[in-house]
Amino acid sequence: xxxxxxxxxxIYWGCYKIITDEQIxxxxxxxxxDSFIDEEIISLSLNRLSQMETQVxxxxxxxxxxxxxxxxxxTKCKFSIRKWIYPEYKPRGKDEIRRRxxxxxxxxxxxxxxxxxxxxxxxxxxxxxAIELNEQSKDxxxxxxxxxxxxxxxxxxxxxxxxxxxxxxxxxxxxxxxxPCKGLTFITKKEAxxxxxxxxxxxxxxxxxKGCEGIGKLKATKILKGRKNLLRATYEAYxxxxxxxxxxxxxxxxxxxxxxxxR
Numbered sequence: 623x624x625x626x627x628x629x630x631x632x633i634y635w636g637c638y639k640i641i642t643d644e645q646i647x648x649x650x651x652x653x654x655x656d657s658f659i660d661e662e663i664i665s666l667s668l669n670r671l672s673q674m675e676t677q678v679x680x681x682x683x684x685x686x687x688x689x690x691x692x693x694x695x696x697t698k699c700k701f702s703i704r705k706w707i708y709p710e711y712k713p714r715g716k717d718e719i720r721r722r723x724x725x726x727x728x729x730x731x732x733x734x735x736x737x738x739x740x741x742x743x744x745x746x747x748x749x750x751x752a753i754e755l756n757e758q759s760k761d762x763x764x765x766x767x768x769x770x771x772x773x774x775x776x777x778x779x780x781x782x783x784x785x786x787x788x789x790x791x792x793x794x795x796x797x798x799x800x801x802p803c804k805g806l807t808f809i810t811k812k813e814a815x816x817x818x819x820x821x822x823x824x825x826x827x828x829x830x831x832k833g834c835e836g837i838g839k840l841k842a843t844k845i846l847k848g849r850k851n852l853l854r855a856t857y858e859a860y861x862x863x864x865x866x867x868x869x870x871x872x873x874x875x876x877x878x879x880x881x882x883x884x885r
Contacts, residue, residue, distance in 0.1 A: 625761075699741060777814055
């Protein structure tokens with residue numbers, strides 16, 4: 623089995639709270655400069671990433687899947703196509719955690735450990751690779767997508783959601799207990815198509831994609847229910863809301879939500 627791993631979230635949690643502000647102050651009091659501190663952050667984050675990855679792989683193999691090859695993907699867009707056509711896409715401020723993520727991601731790229739694209743995000747590259755493998759494998763799944771992004775629900779095949787919910791219960795140290803990963807699902811071709819058009823209707827608040835105004839999850843489900851031509855059903859909903867601007871709004875959201883580098 624070939625695992626296609628969207629490593630963005632893993633890097634974020636690998637860097638998260640890896641060194642406290644108090645520890646940084648101690649380093650500085652001991653004469654350590656910013657370069658030393660950054661190297662410490664990278665080293666500790668990579669160590670935590672290794673531990674997190676081992677846990678995820680163990681949970682995957684507990685399902686009976688044996689991973690033969692892992693391909694790692696990250697987002698490092700020098701020029702985002704989505705941002706170009708829609709400047710409001712994914713507004714992001716600068717903070718310390720994002721700076722640290724950038725440090726670790728750059729180190730992984732420099733080591734040749736991960737793949738990336740200058741114009742598209744990790745999930746676009748993963749989607750193209752998954753589609754390529756689907757065409758090669760016919761009816762036998764040979765790949766598994768590992769990632770937390772709900773956009774992967776528009777891709778046919780096996781998926782392992784590596785996000786780890788946190789329980790309300792606490793351990794002996796007073797820390798909230800982390801539960802197992804959300805786990806394994808299989809998405810059929812029909813389900814993948816439905817999930818895509820459902821999201822074109824509802825949008826994606828996390829990425830600041832509005833969708834068709836006034837349509838939430840329940841209404842979108844009602845619009846698509848029983849329809850064979852999901853594009854037609856979606857266009858009709860946009861037409862009611864936007865009239866002459868329906869084609870533009872539909873194309874824009876299609877472009878923003880569709881996972882692929884092939885435009």
